[in-house]
Amino acid sequence: MYPKLKRVTASLAAFLATLAPLQAQKTPEVPATLTLQTTLEFALENNFAIKQAIEAIKEQEGLIVEVKSRALPTVGLNASYRQLDEGLSESDSFFPATTESWGITLTARQALYEGGSIRAALDVQDLLRESSLLALESTVLDALLDVRTRYYAALLARDQIGVEEQNIELLEETLNNATLRRDAGDVSDFEVLRAEVALANAQPALIRRRGAYRVAIEQLRQSMGYQNYRRDSQNLERVPELTDALVYNPIEYDLQEGLDLALESRAELKQLEAIAKAREAGLEIAKSGLRPSLDLVGTYGKQRSNFSSSFDDGPDGWTIGVEANWNIWDGRKTRGQRIQARSQLEQARIQQQSYRLGIEVEVRQAISALQEADQLAQAAVKVVAQAEEAVRMADSRFETGSISQLDVLEARVALTEARTNALAANYQHLVAVAQYRRALGRESISRESWPSAE
Secondary structure, three states, rough: HHHHHHHHOOOOOOHHHHHHHHHHHHHOOOEEEEEEHHHHHHHHHHHHHHHHHHHHHHHHHHHHHHHHHHHHHHHEEEEEEEEOOOHHHOOOOOOOOOEEEEEEEEEEEEEOOOOOOHHHHHHHHHHHHHHHHHHHHHHHHHHHHHHHHHHHHHHHHHHHHHHHHHHHHHHHHHHHHHHHHHHHHOOHHHHHHHHHHHHHHHHHHHHHHHHHHHHHHHHHHHHHHOOOOOOOOOHHHHOOEEOOOOOOOOOOOOHHHHHHHHHHOOOHHHHHHHHHHHHHHHHHHHHHHHHOEEEEEEEEEEEOOOOOOOOOOOOEEEEEEEEEEEOOOOOHHHHHHHHHHHHHHHHHHHHHHHHHHHHHHHHHHHHHHHHHHHHHHHHHHHHHHHHHHHHHHEEEEHHOOOOOOHHHHHHHHHHHHHHHHHHHHHHHHHHHHHHHHHHHHHOOOOOOHOOOOO
8 A cells, every 4th residue: 555655645746746837827926016006906806805795796696596496397206116015915806916116207397376476586686686786886995995095004104214214314414413513612422412312212213114114015915805825035025116106186076066976876875775676576575475376287107007017017197287376374474574574675765864864974074084184285285395494494503503403403303293294194185085986986997997796
């Protein structure tokens, strides 16, 4: 057994070796650069929530096939064989005693009328499939909003690193100036020590910013659905370069127009409308319990002859007929089902009204966030310009000895704070724009590139 097992193991290893290049081709490397557009396109194909929504549509299609089978004829084959004890076998003057019996029956059944339940059930499934498609649209919009937000967060973390690096460069310049002036006898060692402390205190902030950037990249990768199975060190440690910038670009918005667009476009509202229609069809299904059902039934069978056990001697033939069924009294079962169906329909209508109000509130909140972000971004531009001018004036006055080094450090700290606030304001505005478009049910990515359930 051992040589045989060894040969099997070797063959398996050779087979896996042939698959290794193929696996390497299927597993993409971490890209060198990422744009918002490519990030969104990748998420459309790989985001797990989108994939799950697509599978839910396929599941619904399977249910439709199942329900449609009720309207199609069914064919079944039944066969039986029995061996009887001699004590149970009786004979008379006409038929000999038999100790076995068998029979084969082929039955075909076609539903002619089921109280309207079949048609209503098909309507329900069609509406639920439409609901699943609308749920996919909603999932796509949510996923793209999440990806946008994570991408903007990564841009913010990246640019905050730049601000801290600029701050350190300014503090190093301050330290150099203080050192030169001390050597010239203009200032004391205390001024140099204070500049060294300020520079040292700026290092932890830079370290934290770099750590935040790494975390932001990983969160972006998660929202994209990017699975990095390449375990080589170069690929694992690679961080893509983000090519976009946190830029403030104001947009036009109007409350009335936004409300109208949202109520017209939001997939969630259309989904609830489809569910309400499905509940109406469900009420018809419940009512069908009070109506009769009618089936067309045909059979063809062959059974053992009373005179011979030979298969060829067995009689055969066909039957055709109609079967009707009507539950005159079902213990109020149908009444209970009708009560449930009416309640489910009313709940669906209430949910529609509730969600309609929720959409209006969401649009109002998105516009309010946009107004706030606009004001912050516009103010930040002015503050940064003022802080840069303050640093320039502080450096000039420090050189003439009219202000202390502490004033210079305070001006540079204020500049760093202004730049950080400007980045945060631009990030807030970009996120507010994305949330406003989501509230309207709109997306800049062409729907032609969206995934389908086909």
